[in-house]
Amino acid sequence: MVFQCRLLQYIDVNIPFLISLTEHYVKPEDMNAMDRILRVNQRMLSRGFPLREGDILSSGSRSVITCLGDSCRWPRSVDGFVYVPYIISPIYDDMDRITVETGMLDISSATCVKFVPRTHEANFLNIQSKIGCWSYLGMIGGSQTVSLQSPGCMWSGVAAHELMHALGFVHEQSRSDRDHHVSILWENIIENQRHNFKKYETNNLNTAYDYSSVMHYGRYAFSEDGGPTIIPKPDPYTPIGQRDGPSLTDIHKINILYNCGRYSSY
Ligand SMILES: [Zn+2]
DSSP states (O other): OHHHHHHHHHHHSOOOOOOOOGGGTSOGGGOOHHHHHHHHHHHHHHTTOOEETTTEEOOSSOOTTTOOGGGGOOOOOTTSOEEEEEEEOTTSOHHHHHHHHHHHHHHHTTSSEEEEEOSSOSSEEEEEOOSSEEEESSOOSSEEEEEEOTTTSOOHHHHHHHHHHHHTOOOGGGSTTGGGTEEEOGGGBOGGGGGGGOOOOOOOTTOOOOTTOTTOOOTTTTBSSSOOSEEESSOTTSOOOOSSSOOHHHHHHHHHHTTOGGGOOO
16 A cells, blocks of 8 residues: 555656657567566656666565575475465456466476465465566565566566565666676766666575576667667677576576475476
């Protein structure tokens, strides 16, 4: 309820529309999951709505930076699996529900993380069609909203992206070692959105930098005038990001973070 009041407050403020439209630079058929998310969230961002890196909501008590490793993981059950309870808004139609459930299945079918309808659990995901596609980072306790706006966010890759935030993962290009793998073209980024390109002291779980992560920004994220903002190196033509769902390395990282071991079905 607090969130809704704050949202109305931001919408009422007449701030100039500052976010360039990603779709001007990227054809819809080429958009990755993050491109689609930014396309939906751009009006919120242009009005100063407090989403870090475009789609992460701060819990107030925890910053993106401090949510590492054990501090925000969902607990492991005695049977070795990690059950993430959820409730889902009744306003979604059947296709929407299938889309969200496909995003869940793309994670749970290859890891020990299982999304299960909530019965009595105190901590759970509350999947709602609010304005925008966004999530908190990791488990914050109690009911935590994952917003998947319908229409707009109804892609299984977008659902998987937001669910991975809820599992504790930040964007791939936020990694501490990202400068070895991509160049950030600061001059091409909208000036008041440059904070979205910070890198953090992340636990990279001994995994290689993953250009194909569903958590990777697109090449033109937050572009001021259509110039690229992220370029892979050494090969600038390496595709970055994708929209189908978690990459093999994304799955691998979930299995490592949650110590899935033999409980992984991958
Ligand atoms: Zn994101």
